[in-house]
Amino acid sequence: MGEQRTPGHGAGVEADATAAAQAAGEAVAAVDVGGTRVKAALVDRQGRELVSTTTATPADLGAAAALVEAVTATVHELKRAAAEQGLTVTVGACGVVVPGLVDDTHGVALYSANLGWRDLDLVTPLETALGVPVGLGHDVRAGLLAEARWGGAQGSDNVMFVPLGTGIAGALMVDGQVLQAGGYAGELGHVVVEPGGPVCGCGARGCLEAVASASAIERAYAARLTSEEAPADRVTAERIAALVARGDPVATAVWEHAVSALGRAVVMAVSLTGVELVLLGGGLAQSGDLLLDPLRREVAGALTFQRPPTLARAALGDRAGCLGAACLAWDLT
Ligand SMILES: [Zn+2]
Known part of the structure; x- marks a missing residue:
């Protein structure tokens, strides 16, 4: 060692x-x-x-x-x-x-x-x-x-922090207290957003992590390409984001599907906990407004009486x- x-x-x-x-x-x-x-x-x-x-x-x-x-x-x-x-x-x-x-x-x-x-x-x-x-x-x-x-949630008491990477994690602060529940609180990645959907690493189907994580986006994109179109190398989520920015239709469809699922999960969390700030971190958040703009629209369109949360990139990165x-x-x- x-x-x-x-x-x-x-x-x-x-x-x-x-x-x-x-x-x-x-x-x-x-x-x-x-x-x-x-x-x-x-x-x-x-x-x-x-x-x-x-x-x-x-x-x-x-x-x-x-x-x-x-x-x-x-x-x-x-x-x-x-x-x-x-x-x-x-x-x-x-x-x-x-x-x-x-x-x-x-x-x-x-x-x-x-x-x-x-x-x-x-x-x-x-x-x-x-x-x-x-x-x-x-x-x-x-x-x-x-x-x-020290970062992006200074002055906020009701916050959800969501690192989006190979997996999807979550942490919740309500009334200034980070929820722990013996270590079991905040597992946003394992909220079911697509009943009967793709199998998740946890064994369930349709978890957010199986639909909207970087690895899920990569799998969904690869699955949409025909064998002639498929490149020899793995197409990373970062590359897929670049394709979305250029208007590639396949990448855009995959991205929108993932953002929509993430939006449903955020709305569930807002309804359950009343968080007013959602900080997105991890590799996928580096795509910035490419992720945040459609996510804001998705969340705003689904809320009725709830306080609309601010959606922002986390400040402290890795x-x-x-x-x-x-x-x-x-x-x-
Ligand atoms: Zn799961």
Whole structure:
């Protein structure tokens, strides 16, 4: 595992010179363990990343000891990078966020299909290894916390955060509280938008994720092409978005189908929870108004008495999870 980690560290270290100049003080360590990458940073109270690293996620993280070792090594690397840049930083706490099912209240990573773990009780071993208080949370719920504190949801109490990527995740804030329900709240990707529709990774049919995620869009587009038209390589959702922008009819039909499904899911969420702001993140949100304009029309056309939500791109991009981990850590100090 050390061999995999070493090349990435150092090469991925970045520093914000302005922030660094003011950094002689307190910070927290924030670690976002994703399916393919571990993003980490020392973050100050204003949400500035003083140093950051991005490394490949080590293989075999299925046991608590392996994950504790990976997080501990990452935090040590952050401290080393800070010292190398002449920063005098005291790390007062550490936040760790992971995907899958997470019991934020008890600090247990319940289940991750991608990373292969079940019921990992991480907080106590991490606190022992690091010698500071540790908060463990869910990457998307923590990302919503970061958007609320430092990003696109500042000043909003009723928010839904929806990262749209290979899958579709969701997190809900109602009356200023992020809904957790033992780790089960906010699974917008598994709301059924097409009964009897495509099979989802979860086993059900017609889930939003099976209809409107980047991978679902890619599958739907490939299925519409005849064998003569089909390119040898996979056509990415990004490429399909570019085709939509150019008016390609097949890409446009696929895109509209996905946006319509997303609109139905947003309307369900608005009706159930009364969220007033919907922040879209992840790779698909990078298409900006190409996604947002038709989605706004779809949602506006379906609402009757509900408060029309503002639909916007999330502000923190792929740093939301890492900055969310920093929020969890700052809340412990
Ligand atoms: Zn599903």
